[in-house]
Amino acid sequence: MHALHKLLLFQVLTSLGQNADGSKIINGKIADDKLMKYMVSVQDDNEHKCGGFLVSKHFVVTHGGCKFDEDGKVMVVLGTHYLSKPGSKVKEHFKSTCKPPPGIGTDIMLIEIYRTKPEDLPKEIQLQDPETDVKENEKCQFAGWGPVENDGSDYDDQLNVVNVTVISPKACKDQLPGLRANAICTGGKQTTDNGGFCKSDAGGPLVCKGKAVGIATVDDKCSFPGLPNVYIDISKYRSWIDKVLNGKIINRKIADDKLMKYMVSVEEDGEHICGGFLVSRHFVVTHGGCKSDEDGTVFVVLGTHHLSKPGSKIKEHIMSTCKPPPGIGTDIMLIEINSKKPEKLPKEIQLQDPETDVKENEKCQFAGWGPVKNDGSDHDDQLRVADVTVISPEACKVQIPGLRANAICTGGKQTTDNGGFCKRDAGGPLVCKGKAVGIATVNEDCSFTGLPNVYIDISKYRSWIDDVLNGKIANDNLMKYMVSVQEDGEHKCGGFLVSKHFVVTHGGCKFDEGIVVLGTHHLRRPGPKIKEHIMSTCKPPPGIGTDIMLIEIYRTKPDDLPKEIQLQDPETDVKENEKCQFAGWGPVENDGSDYVDQLHVVGVTVISPKACKVQIPGLRANAICTGGKQTTDNGGFCKRDAGGPLVCKGKAVGIATVNEDCSFTGLPSVYIDISKYRSWINARIIANKCLK
Missing domain, CATH: 2.40.10.10 (Trypsin-like serine proteases)
Known part of the structure; x- marks a missing residue:
């Protein structure tokens, strides 16, 4: 039946004077439903805007020029080649987007998504190795939902794929003077290619030997008159991509600048030493083991996610510190600050209700400036955040014998978490349902080998905290x-x-x-x-x-x-x-x-x-x-x-x-x-x- 359908389609196209392979993605063909499951349609109000591709359980890569209203109904659609059919379609809302810092380029964008069951997402595609060039005449593929022909339409309902041939940068420059750096070109006059990308194909992957090597740029001229197609060379961005995907703070991603303004860096002589978070106009919470010389130049820094950038940074002197009385515990510390304009401070975070437990398997977040990886560094310049899963005290004790009382644990072998805190993340908040529920303890082992992360349970200290804050x-x-x-x-x-x-x-x-x-x-x-x-x-x-x-x-x-x-x-x-x-x-x-x-x-x-x-x-x-x-x-x-x-x-x-x-x-x-x-x-x- 399927063969008969194809034969009939071929006869119809031939009778119309068209090539059977010449009707999709500008001379492409319909993609196999079982392949390329990593393909993503970036949509705004249910309209396809750009292509993209899944590179981890939480990130999609697309073109930096992909335009959409992040405050609107923006989603990524995965798991299907047919945009209008329900089928096995997976729709995920955006959490945030990020582009490389100035000096690297803005032609690439990472879209952060969050799914309750990331293991249900399609298999992601591997990326080209860092600083590795694809070879001239290499045979590759490109897929997308761009228009099937130059008829004024913006996209097609069905995913299409086309075979393309890589050409040398020199040959590309001859046809496209002023070619951008970090580019890969396919097609052009010296190849037999008769297809390429168009309009809303931008953001889709150029795939060579099973790896994504390039990102389609914007091409509004879809007549394909023999000029090469230009892709962003992914290998040149691998270091930045890896930092985001692998989390620079042991598998964490860059925090959205507009969120988590309550985050605090406790600094001594200009160096970050601990995390913390603002809980009132005059108090910051941190870990009781945060060590500093109170007679030295000690500040708390608020209002910024970038420690080395001036921006909207607020520096406040530490007036005093206090810890709970003996018998309660010394793992928590309140830092008293005195701002001349407390109304100018960022909005504080709410604390977990007294004696209220977080639930097993609850999805939470942790943020901090801890080191980028287990490489001996102490901290990073940019705030990063990790999604983490709460586990039961019993499960935590099995992996960490002698676990302290008043502890909350996340991660560990029974979760799919691949991020956590490290070294100078101590003092940062574990946030569940918008409230600070835990305080990161000290973790000098940043290899994140499957052991849970341990936090101080804030709810057990609420009475003491309230007594201090209310004075x-x-x-x-x-x-x-x-x-x-x-x-x-x-x-x-x-x-x-x-x-x-x-x-x-x-x-x-x-x-x-x-x-x-x-x-x-x-x-x-x-x-x-x-x-x-x-x-x-x-x-x-x-x-x-x-x-x-x-x-x-x-x-x-x-x-x-x-x-x-x-x-x-x-x-x-x-x-x-x-x-x-x-x-x-x-x-x-x-x-x-x-x-x-x-x-x-x-x-x-x-x-x-x-x-x-x-x-x-x-x-x-x-x-x-x-x-x-x-x-x-x-x-x-x-x-x-x-x-x-x-x-x-x-x-x-x-x-x-x-x-x-x-x-x-x-x-x-x-x-x-x-x-x-x-x-x-x-x-x-x-x-x-x-x-x-």
Whole structure:
């Protein structure tokens, strides 16, 4: 039946005065359905635009001039030779496209696709070996869906193939003066070829000895008058193609510049040392083992995927770092940064919900600047990304005995993953369904021999992370009245300036020969810091209370001091549910430390004395309480925050008491009510000295 069909077709064509082999791809023939399964049709709104060919389970090669709207319905179609027939057609959406960097050329383009089951894709075609020339007179083939004849049509429904003959570059230049470099030519006057490519054939492969050696360029003149066809020589681009396909970061591909803007490079002296990711306007997450000299030139770099290019790069100094307290783990680190314009930072990435596990076989991604391959290098200039598959803890433990707790594993022998992280990728995020779920650990073995990659499970640290993030860094331009009471260079208590000669702090603040430090939010950083010696201190007389202390300072030029804060009016109560703020240098986590370098501020909610007494029996008189179980507050003061001000509506209304329990277990924070001491404070300020 098939033979009869061919015979009838031959007779029809002959009766029309046509050659039976002369009706396709400009004198080509219909391709065998069982062959050339690697062929790809690049389509926009279901219209064939260019040819292409599958070179890996995630990449298609086409011509660099292939035009389509990447924001539209753009797909690659594989697995069929008939564009209009459903059959075994496979349609894949684009993930991204990339071209070689300037200086290499733009005539080639790689299209990244993603398929849930890449093993179901057709078999890819091998590429010509690097820097290997095809020989003159070599017999090759070209296939495509370009128009069958010069009749104004753009493409044909059926894949066609034509035999072509390679000619020398010299012979090609004689017929095509100004021939581009890195070109292969076929056909022309000195051959017997009578077919070639046309229009939307661009991007299809020239195949010699079973390997793709060239990429069809654009040819809008389809009359084929004897001029050679010109192809891009693939061998000259093999190094770049291999870097993308094989992943430069152990089988990873170049990241799309428009995505993953939350990615961070932690750098020391201009060298990338760890990955990281932005999780708030003031904090970056990285691996706890990221080693740097915090006294050196250490930055975090954001807003770019190319470390050596200036572009839109943002560099931020590291203000401080913190790790979870003992018993939780030290594999995670938060880096505190202070941007003058935090609104200009890239959009942060969301974190995995607390105590939520990622599922086995979940498809995720990892990105980083780790080394390009196992060649001894430490990092690469360009951000790259790998698709990875989550495996179960049990399967991971079989391959990695002694696996740590709180771990997520990807890859390994039971997956088809062929990429992972390496060396200075440590600290980068494992991203599943758009959320950061894991932190890459250190992997010095970059051969990726089938062992799983291990990540720190972020969900197990969410409570601690939230506690740190919710204690926001104070704006450098605000709260200039804040005071650090110090002895021997160590922060002892908080305080606040209430006149040109007086600071208020907590009555329990202990020191022998102290100083007060004003005019800065950063205790260790040099700058416009003001240090004043303490002339005297005074507390209220018996019967009023000893929970408040005035520190008298003396300055030759008091006008140079920061602006003081106003105090709450005498005998005026703050209202229940009033939203206020507290600031201090107390520790931001319950890790045994006494204070941090940078001033932090937290929003708090006032509760009624009655509600406070229920949670704190024996509550002192003259107290104001914030937080507690009936509020949504998740921050408060701790240890050496004592003496700092509770500020409501721009006025200091309370003084933080001593709180050695920094776990923030839901109990309210207690402050001394300043309004009850206003008469006593006013008398000292008016007299300009501590009256006895």
